[in-house]
Amino acid sequence: MGGADASDHLEERFERAFEPVAEAVEAGRIPGAVLGLVDAAGTRMLRAVGHAQTVPMKRAMAVDSWFDLASLTKVIFTTPRILAYAQAGRIDLDAPLISVLPDLRQYDAGAWERRVTFRECLGHQTPFPSVEPIYTYGRDPELLQAFILQREWRRLEKPVYSDINFILLGFAMERLEGRRLRMFDAGPGFAFSAPPENCAATEDCTWRHRILCGEVHDDNCSALEGAGHAGLFGLADAILGFAHDLMRGDAEGDVAVSLMRTPLSEKRTHGWERPYEGWSGGALCSAGTIGHTGFTGTGLWIDFEHGRAWTLLTNRIHPTRHFDSGIATLRQMVGDRISQA
Numbered sequence: 001m002g003g004a005d006a007s008d009h010l011e012e013r014f015e016r017a018f019e020p021v022a023e024a025v026e027a028g029r030i031p032g033a034v035l036g037l038v039d040a041a042g043t044r045m046l047r048a049v050g051h052a053q054t055v056p057m058k059r060a061m062a063v064d065s066w067f068d069l070a071s072l073t074k075v076i077f078t079t080p081r082i083l084a085y086a087q088a089g090r091i092d093l094d095a096p097l098i099s100v101l102p103d104l105r106q107y108d109a110g111a112w113e114r115r116v117t118f119r120e121c122l123g124h125q126t127p128f129p130s131v132e133p134i135y136t137y138g139r140d141p142e143l144l145q146a147f148i149l150q151r152e153w154r155r156l157e158k159p160v161y162s163d164i165n166f167i168l169l170g171f172a173m174e175r176l177e178g179r180r181l182r183m184f185d186a187g188p189g190f191a192f193s194a195p196p197e198n199c200a201a202t203e204d205c206t207w208r209h210r211i212l213c214g215e216v217h218d219d220n221c222s223a224l225e226g227a228g229h230a231g232l233f234g235l236a237d238a239i240l241g242f243a244h245d246l247m248r249g250d251a252e253g254d255v256a257v258s259l260m261r262t263p264l265s266e267k268r269t270h271g272w273e274r275p276y277e278g279w280s281g282g283a284l285c286s287a288g289t290i291g292h293t294g295f296t297g298t299g300l301w302i303d304f305e306h307g308r309a310w311t312l313l314t315n316r317i318h319p320t321r322h323f324d325s326g327i328a329t330l331r332q333m334v335g336d337r338i339s340q341a
Helices: 003-026 072-087 118-122 141-150 163-177 219-224 236-251 255-261 327-339
Strands: 032-039 044-053 289-294 298-303 308-314
Touching: 003 032, 003 044, 003 308, 003 327, 032 236, 044 236, 072 118, 072 163, 072 236, 072 255, 072 289, 072 298, 118 163, 141 163, 141 219, 163 219, 236 255, 236 298, 236 308, 298 327, 308 327
Parallel strands: none
Antiparallel strands: 032 044, 032 308, 289 298, 298 308
16 A cells, blocks of 8 residues: 555554544543554554543643553563674574573573573573562662572473563673663663653552652562663654564564564564464454563554554553553454454
């Protein structure tokens, strides 16, 4: 598709996809949201609805509100950089992490953690537990990092999606660059904190004892003062720009984008999710779509075959995560309305 017809068609998709977002806000299931859509030509649409914050004061949501992207950090920040290291020959994706982190479980040469590879971590094909309250062991980031590297981790029988995979990838990035992740250049429209007056608020944190706004929500990332699995903040327009760059890279045969599209399991590629029954991107996208979500209520999906990408950013955990926001159903509805013929 091309020209004015393409823009009109994109607008129709956007309008019908925005309807359930506005309804979710009106019903009080989420405080606010920004929906964005971009096509392969770079045409973009953005719209905001609701509130960026409701407690202890109300602030309106805007298209230029910053969001705590949570696990979108994995695919927007960490995955591209790990794949770039591989392309540059600085790492081998099939080499164990100890090729960069030789001190991982250094007191047990036969430990299974020492055999885990970069590719397995990218595809969540390791037996690490899905989640671990690392922050409860203290708030000294150097000591916590040593704890993570030396801990004898509980080994699951089957691989699951695990933050530990990307925490370790983040450690490897720090070793390769000789600086902490928060000192990395996150790119235009991305950062590791955000101005509170222009940021979507997240949770009333039970251990930091305040509404979080502009500081990372993820407990482990906060305690580590930066990690590879979470911590990135971003603007909706910057996310659409990132997605458009991937679509353009795919058209140009970029090796890293090809790996992001290459399946490693029924549900995963290098870093990303791929379509499966009940996944977040809906049932109507092409088989070549990749996507990812974030706990704070964020998400990004890229349909390479149909030449479009969309992001749904919400503050669904404000002021608490202990509430059924209906975010899973909303994501699927948005995806289906964008993909609908």
